[in-house]
Amino acid sequence: MNRIPYIALAMLLLLTGCTKEEGETPLPSPPVVTMAGGSTILTTKAGRGIEIRPDYENADEALFCWELDGRQIGDGPTLRFSSDEPGSYFITLTVTNRGGGAELALRVDVLALAPPTITLPGADEGYTLLEGSTLELRPIIASTLETSCRWSVDGETVSTERDYAFAGYARGDYRVRLDARNEDGEDSVEFTVGVRSPEEVDFSWTFEQESYNVSKGRTIRLRAIEVEYAFDAEYVWSVGGTEVARGPQPEFAFTAETEGEFVVRAEMRNAYLTASHELRVHVCPEEGTYYRPQTGNARCDxxxxxxxxxxxxxxxxxxxxxxxxxxxxxxxxxxxxxxxxxxxxxxxxxxxxxxxxxxxxxxxxxxxxxxxxxxxxxxxxxxxxxxxxxxxxxxxxxxxxxxxxxxxxxxxxxxxxxxxxxxxxxxxxxxxxxxxxxxxxxxxxxxxxxxxxxxxxxxxxxxxxxxxxxxxxxxxxxxxxxxxxxxxxxxxxxxxxxxxxxxxxxxxxxxxxxxxxxxxxxxxxxxxxxxxxxxxxxxxxxxxxxxxxxxxxxxxxxxxxxxxxx
Incomplete structure (x- = not known):
């Protein structure tokens, strides 16, 4: 069947129907929707809402539809959006009136909260401080945001700086607390500082090794490290029960003159106590005894x-x-x-x-x-x-x-x-x-x-x-x-x-x-x-x-x- 006459008739009727009669209201201009500043990427934090307020033109009698993943989430000119889960969310806004429609695609990046995290080595066990001395407290505070700090001693604020020097003026036990806060949250650490007299503090030291091997004819160093509360210490060294050196430094140069096993005793003496520690030195045969000849292999194995x-x-x-x-x-x-x-x-x-x-x-x-x-x-x-x-x-x-x-x-x-x-x-x-x-x-x-x-x-x-x-x-x-x-x-x-x-x-x-x-x-x-x-x-x-x-x-x-x- 020849359809051309019917199509022409339909077009004629449409044109006739669109002809404005005297007194008829004209169609409005289509809506225009934009974001202030032109950016369509918004940012918020997990669990916090964000108010999305586009700018509109020709939207007095418009219909609004906000969609996320094909699901309508709003029908007004503004949208309050929030999510507890970090991630990127893609939102589409459609605005329509009798004159037409407009669409705006937005992305909302929901960032994880970043509260501060305090690390203060030693705080779990607390600190011991010699009476009359100062304890330098330098916490490591992980934070990407501006962070405020508050130090308190026995509940009283003593500093708002990140680092704090605790002065041990008087013997006793003190409760020290650090609070760190930023816009995303807070963290705190609380510990005890015990201020003690010299008679009450515990001397401590550690040694690099407990036993040593050295070839005959060579000299090695034996020493204590991480020495605490030694005060006016004198260190006395003996080999096989015979004193061989003494002085203010916690180290001794041992010369391997004869082969064999030797017990070296280190003794710390100060006005309050005496501490000792035994080390063993194995004096080996002279250099060359255990030499291994070449194999032709250049690489470590x-x-x-x-x-x-x-x-x-x-x-x-x-x-x-x-x-x-x-x-x-x-x-x-x-x-x-x-x-x-x-x-x-x-x-x-x-x-x-x-x-x-x-x-x-x-x-x-x-x-x-x-x-x-x-x-x-x-x-x-x-x-x-x-x-x-x-x-x-x-x-x-x-x-x-x-x-x-x-x-x-x-x-x-x-x-x-x-x-x-x-x-x-x-x-x-x-x-x-x-x-x-x-x-x-x-x-x-x-x-x-x-x-x-x-x-x-x-x-x-x-x-x-x-x-x-x-x-x-x-x-x-x-x-x-x-x-x-x-x-x-x-x-x-x-x-x-x-x-x-x-x-x-x-x-x-x-x-x-x-x-x-x-x-x-x-x-x-x-x-x-x-x-x-x-x-x-x-x-x-x-x-x-x-x-x-x-x-x-x-x-x-x-x-x-x-x-x-x-």
């Missing part, structure tokens, strides 16, 4: 210890519940020339060879890293000889001095204690032995826990040599961190001297730094004069966070006997 500091690559892509599992992971990575991250300051790895590495006066070791022009993450290299011949790295470590050795800004006895974060995946608090503190911060690129999974303790301490950081941000806004190199003598360092190669290495490819066993020094800075070594330790040497690129962390990809390949 075993990882004995792997204890990194917290960092963005720790626990990423691997699972280790014990030190043995962590060492197996690291050993597999080095076998593929793949990086093993040592995390922040003090993190270390210990490797060994299937032979002894000779000292010929030149470069004898190569440690593979991935430094490049603007990125050096230096690690101190230590070496050890298997002095007791048991095939384990339980003898004496000697530092290989580098260009920064002995400089005033280089700290030879620096220690950092890392604390398990309150939440899995949270920032890792740390405190050092010179009054500093901070956090290893999570970044958006690596969201796993940064605290080594095989460390069962709630905190652990790493001790070593700290180089002064050279890192800086020329952009001023945290977007362009530069980690300049040191001259020579460090792993994962873009050295102009010991890399022995040129080029900028822009792709961070594996490349070697080279080391001389002849640079090994004793605890007092003298040449160690080692004829060979069996074990190597590499340890992150800088304590520095660099914004979005994370902490400075030495990466190790291989350790080689350079004598076998040069």
């Amino acid at each position: 075993k990882v004995y210890e792997f204890l990194p500091a917290p960092g963005q690559f720790i626990n990423e892509g691997y699972s280790a519940a014990t030190m043995a599992e962590a060492c197996a992971y690291a050993e597999g990575r080095l076998g593929q020339t793949a990086y093993v991250s040592l995390g922040g300051f003090g993190g270390y790895i210990v490797v060994g060879f299937d032979h002894s590495v000779d000292n010929d006066g030149g470069y004898n070791l190569a440690v593979t890293g991935n430094s490049f022009g603007d990125s050096s993450e230096p690690g101190i290299v230590w070496v050890m000889q298997d002095e007791n011949g048991d095939g384990l790295p339980n003898d004496t470590w000697y530092e290989l001095r580098g260009s920064e050795y002995g400089k005033p800004e280089t700290l030879s006895d620096y220690a950092v204690t890392y604390y398990r974060p309150a939440e899995v995946g949270g920032d890792v608090p740390w405190r050092d032995n010179i009054g500093g503190s901070g956090t290893i911060e999570q970044n958006p690129f690596h969201r796993q826990s940064y605290y080594p999974a095989w460390v069962e303790a709630e905190s652990y301490t790493l001790r070593g040599v700290r180089l002064e950081s050279r890192s800086y941000d020329p952009s001023g806004n945290g977007s362009n961190w530069i980690n300049p190199p040191f001259d020579w003598g460090y792993a994962d360092n873009f050295s102009p001297i010991d890399r022995l190669t040129g080029g900028d290495n822009p792709n961070a490819a594996p490349q070697d730094n080279h080391f001389r066993i002849s640079d090994a020094v004793t605890f007092d800075g003298r040449a160690a004069n080692l004829k060979y070594i069996d074990f190597v330790k590499i340890q992150t040497a800088v304590n520095q966070s660099c914004g979005r690129i994370g902490e400075v962390s030495t990466e190790v990809l291989d350790v080689k006997d350079y004598n076998a390949i040069k």
